Amino acid sequence: MNSKVLILSHPKLTQVVQQVLSGMEQPPEVMIKDVGFGAVIEFLDRHLETIRPNIIITGGAHWGMLHRSDYSPNVPIIPIPVTRFDLLQAALQACQYGKRIAVIDYGDELGDCQDVVKDLDCECSFFTYSSTEEASSLIQSLKESGIEVIIGAGLICALSEQFQLPSVLIHSKDSIMKIIEHVDRLETARLDIARTAQKWSMEFMKHPITYDVESHTANSRSLLPHLLPKRNISETMKNMDILEKFLFNRRISTFFTREMSIGNVNTFVNDEYPFISLGAFLCKEVKNSIIPLLEKFEQTEEARAFYVLKEGECRVVLLTKYERTSEFLNKMQKSVRNSRSEAFYGGISFPSLTKEVFSSEETLSKKIYEAKVALELAKMGAVSDPICVLEPSTPLSIIFQIIQQSGGLEPNLLIPLFGHRNTDKLLYTLRLLLDHGLSITAVANHLGTSRQTVYGLMQRIESLVGLLTDPEKRFSLSLELRMLEMSKAIENVSGAQKHLEPASQIV
The missing domain is CATH 1.10.10.2840 (PucR C-terminal helix-turn-helix domain)
Incomplete structure (x- = not known):
């Protein structure tokens, strides 16, 4: 395959990786670089542009440091996992050297695996470290306390040898083989997609077609697009520009039929649906995961929805008949729980009078801001439902207003x-x-x-x-x-x- 995989390793881990690669029938193109403890970010800063890998694999402390840092290279980084099987296999191998075993890990990544060794005929103790000096001092003290064998990543095994303690590498050949095969499949798929994209781009150049963002207007009889007349710079038109940007630069005129007075730039304002909320959604897999919810919006007479889908994101303008729309939205949420609602997140702003929302740039922008904050809360898991709905007089709305007005409270207890x-x-x-x-x-x-x-x-x-x-x-x-x-x-x-x-x- 025409790709390059960079493995950031340690000499102990490199030996196992090379054994795995030698046993593969068609191994991918791999470059292995041994990097000292704490130097992984510096190494990437200096050599990433020269090596130019398509993907990076690493594990142990290297992965822990990258994962906890703000460093974000434009290359995917895949960790070598430490599975329950890895820990069990390492412990069984360690039992051949002695019954008092210490497992040393960078950070606290093995907390959920520790119970896998509880029934073995040995005594396993777990420790963490954050620096080479701390790890060295820990191993010395463990040896003095009677520990007979150490389990850990490459650095820990190397330090154990310095103190003449037997050691077992925690990464198994099986896990390393699986991650390399996984990366190989990812790269093969990426290259296939690139070749397909190149093929269709050539076809596009031969037969150019005008493509548009997928969009839809709910509860309307016709979807024929109409262009607005050339706009003058006015307060109302600025609001329309803001809303169009929110709707992924979709022209407002394309949401309305010929019967709906296209010349009126405030077409969203009407007496039948006087209240408005804005929604922002993010699909975790494919955009179709949110279609069931949008279909429910279309089927109800209690609201009118305008939405745009683009690359897994969805923006919604929701017009309703009632000032408090929480009951209606809860019904919508319940109806999609049987339609893989876990596959997307959503946030909906406070409901407000449509006339007031379109009265100024600041008011409309505030609704957009609220929708995006609500989406972030849903992504963080701060609410139990997949959709975070901001409603008046709820704890979320009160906390939101307190932070907006005074910056919030200091977390003294935390x-x-x-x-x-x-x-x-x-x-x-x-x-x-x-x-x-x-x-x-x-x-x-x-x-x-x-x-x-x-x-x-x-x-x-x-x-x-x-x-x-x-x-x-x-x-x-x-x-x-x-x-x-x-x-x-x-x-x-x-x-x-x-x-x-x-x-x-x-x-």
């Missing part, structure tokens, strides 16, 4: 949870515990992990913030978590500026 390698996991686990009434079983089922792992995380959380048995403390922690999630969603939409951006930037 401060001890920050600054750790697994802060995100602790915060997410805490929210699940609070949402499920401290039910260990419910949280374990939600996370897809063992109750023992959840117990361990809960004990870690309580060691930092105190016991969770006090109802007032649970309420305060839950409020701070909601504030934190809302602030993060706002920052994701508008950057460090937590207030409204200029209309041109929001759209």
